[in-house]
Amino acid sequence: MSKPDYLLFDKNTKAIFWNLNRNAIQRMLDYDYVVGRQPSVVAIVAPTTGRKFEKFFYGTKEIMIPLYKSTTDAAKDFPEADVLLNFASFRTAYNVTMEALEIPTIRTIAITAEGIPERFARIMRVKAKEIGKWIIGPATVGGIAPGAFRIANTGGTIENIVNSKLHRPGSVGLVTRSGGLFNELSNVIARNADGIAEGIAIGGDRYPGTDFLDHLLRYEKNPQVKMMVLLGEVGGELEYRVAEAIKDGRITKPVIAWCIGTISKHFGGEVQFGHAGAKAGAERETADAKNAALKEAGAYVPTSFNELPQLINGVYEELKAEGKITDIQEPEVP
Secondary structure (H helix, E strand, C coil): CCCCCCCCCCCCCCEEEECCCHHHHHHHHHHHHHHCCCCCEEEEECCCCCCCEEEEEECCEEEEEEEECCHHHHHHHCCCCCEEEECCCCCCHHHHHHHHHCCCCCCEEEECCCCCCHHHHHHHHHHHHHHCCEEECCCCCEEEECCCEECCCCCCCHHHHHHCCCCCCCCEEEEECCHHHHHHHHHHHHHHCCCEEEEEECCCCCCCCCCHHHHHHHHHHCCCCCEEEEEEECCCCHHHHHHHHHHCCCCCCCEEEEEECHHHHHCCCCCECCCCCCECCCHHHCHHHHHHHHHHHCCECCCCHHHHHHHHHHHHHHHHHCCCCCCCCCCCCC
């Protein structure tokens, strides 16, 4: 059964995992078991191994996942897999992605590698846009559809997953650049609202395959999402696209937004933060300028990161009072 266009993942999503990263794959299977779905990883591409299968655990049960030499071969045997989790190194991630973009059954590709040449990143983005496919990353931890599908290590340990209510869907759509702050915001939202319905970390490189607006427009169409949280950062101009969408009515749901890096104004020169894209080359790219633009457009913007939890809670309680959000019955965790 096909998914609506606004959903990248659901409880039936199946993935091909490129690279034999045992820990990340096992964490996905542990998540699958906790949320009560069938194993989400159906095949592994491991070009250098001579084995045919690799053993993993699904709960207490041992399962065998087949190994393949190429993504094309894996996709032929598992046409129902529409996600490729590209854990190749920065040297080969581009070629792996371009191969996957040519496979009709693959719709979404997550790329974890940092340091892919910017020219290659732009080529991947343009190609994916042309053919209607989705790239998350490069340089991303991935994303999660709570209760349905988890990309690799997104959300951290199972204990953190449960504490952050990432084992079942909430009402908030989350999009960030940072993977670490994605986990932090998931926890903040769980404590001050009812958790997230879907979350994506677009990645820290300068040219992500999809940007904030791409995902917020999906959330706008998703009836499960009642409010949205955007965590941007100093550098680049992607947040202005969101501001324009709020102004022109493409986004109507409440958006709570904050761009980190306001401290940069206290430094004497141009500041490079951790991400390749986290550098302001002009006043327009500063966190302060983007926060001001988002607020002027109609987003809820706090005066500091420390006020973000209170603002999230305030909007959430307003939506509850209006009857747009109802209480969630917490599921049992095995």
